[in-house]
Amino acid sequence: MGPLGMSPLLRAALEYAAAGIPVLPLHSPTGTGCSCGRPDCDRPGKHPRWHRSLLRRGLHDASTRAELIRRWWTRWPDANLALRTGDRFDVCDVDPPGGVAALRALVRDRRITGPVVRTGSGGWHLYLRPTGAGNRTGLLPGVDWRGAGGYVVAPPSRHASGRDYRWIRPPAVPLADCPPELTVLLFPPAPRRSTAGTADRVRHPDRYGCAALAAEAGSVAVAPVGTRNSTLYRAAYQLGQLAALDLLDDRDITAVLADAARRSGLGRYETARTIRSGLRTGRRHPRPGLAA
Numbered sequence: 001m002g003p004l005g006m007s008p009l010l011r012a013a014l015e016y017a018a019a020g021i022p023v024l025p026l027h028s029p030t031g032t033g034c035s036c037g038r039p040d041c042d043r044p045g046k047h048p049r050w051h052r053s054l055l056r057r058g059l060h061d062a063s064t065r066a067e068l069i070r071r072w073w074t075r076w077p078d079a080n081l082a083l084r085t086g087d088r089f090d091v092c093d094v095d096p097p098g099g100v101a102a103l104r105a106l107v108r109d110r111r112i113t114g115p116v117v118r119t120g121s122g123g124w125h126l127y128l129r130p131t132g133a134g135n136r137t138g139l140l141p142g143v144d145w146r147g148a149g150g151y152v153v154a155p156p157s158r159h160a161s162g163r164d165y166r167w168i169r170p171p172a173v174p175l176a177d178c179p180p181e182l183t184v185l186l187f188p189p190a191p192r193r194s195t196a197g198t199a200d201r202v203r204h205p206d207r208y209g210c211a212a213l214a215a216e217a218g219s220v221a222v223a224p225v226g227t228r229n230s231t232l233y234r235a236a237y238q239l240g241q242l243a244a245l246d247l248l249d250d251r252d253i254t255a256v257l258a259d260a261a262r263r264s265g266l267g268r269y270e271t272a273r274t275i276r277s278g279l280r281t282g283r284r285h286p287r288p289g290l291a292a
């Protein structure tokens, strides 16, 4: 209990609500499982509570009403706390180590600013300006997106591991825009089928190329030992196929893939040779069906 006899979870919930963020009570980890009591619960302390009059519709009941929030945490003082995503912010959910490597490879030296939570499982929640996108699992390897229709477990909730969720950069820090490399993945350009019905034409060549480059870099960055060099070669080959159509530039491909390969642990010499070779071969075989 806090100094006013109020549970820290209730106090935090009221503060979020006062800032206009809809909150929701979740089940709590019990040490041996989940307060829902199901022995097979696979999301202990991470799913919404239910009550026939207080909370019937899960996420849709998320609220900023102080009176309702007090009733929730009076009934369940140790309820974990969720924040609804999609209206005030979206959250990029990053699981180490793969997700961190994939995200770094994607945004390279761009620093992602804004509020950050260290999750109870040792991951990261990056709070960003809302994009309008919905939830996406596996946006990159180890990276999920929580947007419209989603929620995140928020501090000071407790994880099943016993660790708390905590703010690394506080919620009052201004939100940053979603990095363009991620926006491209959230809204992938749809190749348009040509009227001839035989070839897919690319509507936004620069965005298409950028999305392909981001995706390939992500797979290179997290490639397991033993497959790293072949993954890098395949990535360079496939991007070379796009470079042959002027959808990408050799220098960009080389820089991004080299960075991803370095993060995967590949040596500089081997990396340079593999990229050069993959690019050269890919350029000789332009991606069929994409030519305008």
Ligand SMILES: [Zn+2]
Residues within 6 Å of the ligand: 027, 034, 035, 036, 037, 038, 041, 042, 043, 044, 045, 047
């Ligand atoms: Zn449960």
